[in-house]
Amino acid sequence: MEKLTIDQVASLACVSRSVVSRVLNNHPNVSEEARRRVLAVIKKYNYRPSSVARSLATRRTYEICILTPRRGNEALANGFWTLLHLGIFEQCIQRGYYVSLSMLSSDAEEELEDRLLHEHSFDGFVLLTSEVAERVIEPLRERQIPAVLVGHDPAYPDVSSVDVDNFGGAYRAVRHLCRLRHRRVAAILGHPELQETRDRRAGYLQALQDAGAEVQEALIEIGDYSQRSGYEIMRGWLERGPDFSAVFCASDTMAIGALLALYEAGARVPDQMAVVGFDDLPVSQYTCPPLTTIHQPIYEKGRWAANILIDQIEGRKRLAVHANLQAELVVRRSCGAQA
Amino acid sequence: MEKLTIDQVASLACVSRSVVSRVLNNHPNVSEEARRRVLAVIKKYNYRPSSVARSLATRRTYEICILTPRRGNEALANGFWTLLHLGIFEQCIQRGYYVSLSMLSSDAEEELEDRLLHEHSFDGFVLLTSEVAERVIEPLRERQIPAVLVGHDPAYPDVSSVDVDNFGGAYRAVRHLCRLRHRRVAAILGHPELQETRDRRAGYLQALQDAGAEVQEALIEIGDYSQRSGYEIMRGWLERGPDFSAVFCASDTMAIGALLALYEAGARVPDQMAVVGFDDLPVSQYTCPPLTTIHQPIYEKGRWAANILIDQIEGRKRLAVHANLQAELVVRRSCGAQA
DNA sequence: CTGCATTTTGGAACCGGTCCCGAAATGCCA
DNA sequence: TGGCATTTCGGGACCGGTTCCAAAATGCAG
Numbered sequence: 001m002e003k004l005t006i007d008q009v010a011s012l013a014c015v016s017r018s019v020v021s022r023v024l025n026n027h028p029n030v031s032e033e034a035r036r037r038v039l040a041v042i043k044k045y046n047y048r049p050s051s052v053a054r055s056l057a058t059r060r061t062y063e064i065c066i067l068t069p070r071r072g073n074e075a076l077a078n079g080f081w082t083l084l085h086l087g088i089f090e091q092c093i094q095r096g097y098y099v100s101l102s103m104l105s106s107d108a109e110e111e112l113e114d115r116l117l118h119e120h121s122f123d124g125f126v127l128l129t130s131e132v133a134e135r136v137i138e139p140l141r142e143r144q145i146p147a148v149l150v151g152h153d154p155a156y157p158d159v160s161s162v163d164v165d166n167f168g169g170a171y172r173a174v175r176h177l178c179r180l181r182h183r184r185v186a187a188i189l190g191h192p193e194l195q196e197t198r199d200r201r202a203g204y205l206q207a208l209q210d211a212g213a214e215v216q217e218a219l220i221e222i223g224d225y226s227q228r229s230g231y232e233i234m235r236g237w238l239e240r241g242p243d244f245s246a247v248f249c250a251s252d253t254m255a256i257g258a259l260l261a262l263y264e265a266g267a268r269v270p271d272q273m274a275v276v277g278f279d280d281l282p283v284s285q286y287t288c289p290p291l292t293t294i295h296q297p298i299y300e301k302g303r304w305a306a307n308i309l310i311d312q313i314e315g316r317k318r319l320a321v322h323a324n325l326q327a328e329l330v331v332r333r334s335c336g337a338q339a
Numbered sequence: 340m341e342k343l344t345i346d347q348v349a350s351l352a353c354v355s356r357s358v359v360s361r362v363l364n365n366h367p368n369v370s371e372e373a374r375r376r377v378l379a380v381i382k383k384y385n386y387r388p389s390s391v392a393r394s395l396a397t398r399r400t401y402e403i404c405i406l407t408p409r410r411g412n413e414a415l416a417n418g419f420w421t422l423l424h425l426g427i428f429e430q431c432i433q434r435g436y437y438v439s440l441s442m443l444s445s446d447a448e449e450e451l452e453d454r455l456l457h458e459h460s461f462d463g464f465v466l467l468t469s470e471v472a473e474r475v476i477e478p479l480r481e482r483q484i485p486a487v488l489v490g491h492d493p494a495y496p497d498v499s500s501v502d503v504d505n506f507g508g509a510y511r512a513v514r515h516l517c518r519l520r521h522r523r524v525a526a527i528l529g530h531p532e533l534q535e536t537r538d539r540r541a542g543y544l545q546a547l548q549d550a551g552a553e554v555q556e557a558l559i560e561i562g563d564y565s566q567r568s569g570y571e572i573m574r575g576w577l578e579r580g581p582d583f584s585a586v587f588c589a590s591d592t593m594a595i596g597a598l599l600a601l602y603e604a605g606a607r608v609p610d611q612m613a614v615v616g617f618d619d620l621p622v623s624q625y626t627c628p629p630l631t632t633i634h635q636p637i638y639e640k641g642r643w644a645a646n647i648l649i650d651q652i653e654g655r656k657r658l659a660v661h662a663n664l665q666a667e668l669v670v671r672r673s674c675g676a677q678a
Numbered sequence: 679c680t681g682c683a684t685t686t687t688g689g690a691a692c693c694g695g696t697c698c699c700g701a702a703a704t705g706c707c708a
Numbered sequence: 709t710g711g712c713a714t715t716t717c718g719g720g721a722c723c724g725g726t727t728c729c730a731a732a733a734t735g736c737a738g
Contacts, residue, residue: 003457003482005694016718021696029716048457052400053694055391056723063439073638076425077418077621085424086415089442093451098459100402101440103428112432118342118387120437143342227625256625263627282416286566286595288602288627299412344724355688360726368686392724395693 004047012045013037024049055121063098064088064309065122067132070105075226078253079281080298081128084150087302088126095310097123104132117145124309126150130195133159148309150301152322153195160312162304162323166196169294169327170203170248173276176292176329177246178211180336182274184244186219188233188254200250200278219244223254230257238265246274246335252281252293259287259334270336280330289333297325343386351384352376363388394460402437403427403648404461406471409444414565417592418620419637420467423489426641427465434649436462443471456484463648465489469534472498487648489640491661492534499651501643501662505535508633508666509542509587512615515631515668516585517550519675521613523583525558527572527593539589539617558583562593569596577604584612585674591616591623591632598626598673609675619669628672636664 006024010017015034022030023038041047055061066088068081089099102116116122117139124146127133130153137156140147149161177185187204190197201220208215221236223229230249238261249255255277259269267273269289277284277293284291304323311317331337345363349356354373361369362377380386394400405427407420428438441455455461456478463485466472469492476495479486488500516524526543529536540559547554560575562568569588577600588594594616598608606612608628616623616632623630643662650656670676 007694017695018697018718019716022717025696027697029714031716034716046453046457048453050395050694051459052391052394053723054696056389056395056694056725057696059723061391066440070425073422073425074621077422079416079418079421082418082420083412083416085440086409086412086442089440093441099440101405101424101428101438102432103425114385114387118385120390227622231625256622260625260627260629282413283566283595283622286570286599288599290599345726346724356725357688357727358686361686364726370686373686389724392693393726395695395724396726398693 003050004045006049009038009041009045009047013041059121061098061121061123062096063100063122064092064124064126064306064313065100065102065116065120066126066128067116067136068101068103068128069131070103072224072226074228075224075253079283080279083282083298084128084302087299087304088306089302091303091306092310095306097306097310104135113139117143124148124313126305126309127159130156146309146312148305148312150305151196152324158320160308160317160320160322162301162308162325163196164296164301164325164327166199166327167203167206169278169296169329170200170250171207172203172327172329173278173292173294174204174207174248175211176331176337177248177274177276177335178207178213180246180274182244182246183213184216184219185213185246185248186221186237186242186244187248187250188221188223188230188258189250190223190225190254192222197250204248223250223257225251225253227253227257227260230254231261232257234258234261235265238262238267242273245272247276249275249277252277252279252284252291255291255293255334256283256287259291263288269334274336275334277334278327285332287334292332292335292337293330295328295330301325342389343384345388348377348380348384348386352380398460400437400460400462401435402439402461403431403463403465403645403652404439404441404455404459405465405467406455406475407440407442407467408470409442411563411565413567414563414592418622419618422621422637423467423641426638426643427645428641430642430645431649434645436645436649443474452478456482463487463652465644465648466498469495485648485651487644487651489644490533490535491663497659499647499656499659499661501640501647501664502535503635503640503664503666505538505666506542506545508617508635508668509539509589510546511542511666511668512617512631512633513543513546513587514550515670515676516587516613516615516674517546517552519585519613521583521585522552523555523558524552524585524587525560525576525581525583526587526589527560527562527569527597528589529562529564529593531561536589543587562589562596564590564592566592566596566599569593570600571596573597573600574604577601577606581612586612586614588614588616591618591620591630594630594632594673595623595626598630602627608673613675614673616673617666624671626673631671631674631676632669634667634669640664 006017006020010020092099127149129151133149149159152161152163221233277291280293280295345356345359349359431438466488468490472488488498491500491502560572616630619632619634
């Protein structure tokens with residue numbers, strides 16, 4: 001069964017192609033009689049208008065592009081991105097948009113960026129992390145292409161964004177530890193140039209200060225969101241004999257690495273060392289012991305991002321909006337609050 | 340800076356648009372002089388031809404669509420899919436194709452399927468799992484749209500596929516346990532209607548038989564690839580007092596769930612219970628203890644799938660190819676072979 | 679310098695839609 | 709029944725490329 005064109009549908013329904021077009025787009029001013037005939041033909045032959053041809057005429061593709069950072073496999077393959085993609089995808093489909101996927105490696109693949117931004121006309125872009133934003137924001141601005149940032153960066157106040165309350169989340173995580181009588185709480189944080197890291201760090205410090213606990217730079221180490229980095233940092237500490245009783249990890253992945261180091265050293269969690277994470281990955285319910293962490297509504301972040309972007313594409317929102325979603329503490333066993 | 344059209348480039352370079360088109364497509368029969376002028380204009384204005392217009396004329400979009408099954412979040416968000424998508428993506432980009440992402444929920448969303456298959460013209464489809472294949476194979480066949488299946492199913496011998504050696508992997512995992520003197524080895528398998536499950540089950544049974552170990556239906560339970568299912572199955576066994584010393588899990592996710600149940604029950608792994616998984620997810624290096632498992636080259640599977648599909652799109656392969664990738668045993672600590 | 683083969687060029691049709699606009703059909707009222 | 713407003717319809721230009729083909733330019737041999 002060959003694919004029909006609008007002209008073939010028109011002649012089968014004995015009308016002009018303008019009429020068919022009007023029926024397809026729910027324009028008024030088409031007689032009941034004609035509409036009926038056209039719909040009958042469409043149904044009979046299962047006709048679908050070519051989205052390519054339509055895009056050419058309307059200059060709209062109904063396609064948005066997700067730009068995901070290309071990190072190491074270990075930092076990438078933890079379910080976080082799948083959930084985010086899923087949220088974006090489901091909302092887009094619901095609103096009639098297709099989703100295209102790209103992963104940008106950190107070395108400059110200008111060729112790829114050029115193609116994505118200029119050659120293929122996406123209606124808008126979802127930028128995952130400010131690393132990605134940094135690389136593509138200029139050309140997007142120049143061509144006035146709608147974009148939304150998942151994450152946030154004060155450097156781009158004009159770009160809509162959706163983020164989780166990183167400061168508040170870290171604050172609540174560490175406050176929780178302090179309330180459990182931990183006076184010295186170490187931290188494994190992420191790349192210091194990320195805004196996210198700065199906010200989580202600030203939350204951590206503020207919570208310590210508010211609790212009257214010790215604040216000490218020496219208790220902070222920098223990882224890269226991989227399990228390996230969490231593992232190695234914790235192992236380094238254990239070798240030197242840690243002088244603290246709890247660790248706040250800026251991601252569950254790093255917490256998972258830390259848990260293994262503790263396990264190998266025979267240090268019991270939470271008795272000898274309390275651990276809390278950040279993100280609440282699906283797997284974190286199943287670590288040994290299950291991880292106390294800050295729940296990020298990852299899937300919802302995706303949905304919000306898609307909604308904001310599409311509103312912008314369709315011209316409903318003129319000004320940039322900055323959504324900030326709640327990050328709640330999920331108490332499980334790695335912190336010692338539950339038997 | 341407005342986007343130029345081919346006509347504007349042509350007049351800036353003082354040639355007709357046919358010449359510009361020829362330059363863009365590396366056709367012969369364009370004078371050095373003209374080519375030079377055209378390239379200069381293209382470079383100066385950073386011109387990119389519109390892929391939409393080109394697609395309309397050539398009937399090729401250079402876009403392939405990944406169809407991912409929409410499972411529960413827990414079974415979805417474990418890094419497996421990200422790695423697979425990444426493999427597909429990187430190979431596609433390298434060969435000049437865009438990647439579109441779709442997740443099909445199991446309840447019939449015919450509307451979505453129709454749109455994906457008919458309205459938007461993808462050059463080809465990557466079907467992740469035979470569940471997905473089952474739902475879309477018919478219309479794809481009918482319209483002769485290239486597709487490749489990741490996984491495999493004897494019901495579709497005419498559809499190219501790439502899979503891992505499920506039988507061999509399971510066989511090696513269980514043989515390993517038998518060699519460690521386990522005589523009774525339980526199994527947590529996946530959905531029985533999946534070909535994958537059938538193959539892994541067969542490998543498990545064969546290994547037991549070859550080792551002269553006990554083969555007993557009662558030692559087999561069915562999970563759904565979620566951590567939760569692994570957890571609950573193991574917990575059920577522990578409550579009844581297990582009469583076996585090792586478990587083969589058909590996925591790492593289920594193994595991770597099982598590890599937690601064992602941890603909670605105070606059963607030491609591997610001393611009291613040996614555990615092996617299947618997949619070798621990035622996180623499996625960091626479970627407590629690290630998981631012995633069968634390594635699936637997930638990323639490579641994605642690359643193979645993309646390559647096979649694009650070969651087919653570009654007409655290089657006429658016949659269906661069925662790739663079968665090695666699945667190797669990775670010995671870590673959960674099986675007791677390593678100190 | 680001529681004549682023919684070959685290279686290079688530009689015009690035009692085409693891909694499959696949208697949308698503007700003038701013409702035809704219809705409705706309504708006097 | 710005629711006249712005017714309104715609804716419906718169809719023709720054609722357009723979106724930005726590709727590709728076929730005939731015409732123009734060039735190259736080469738005699």
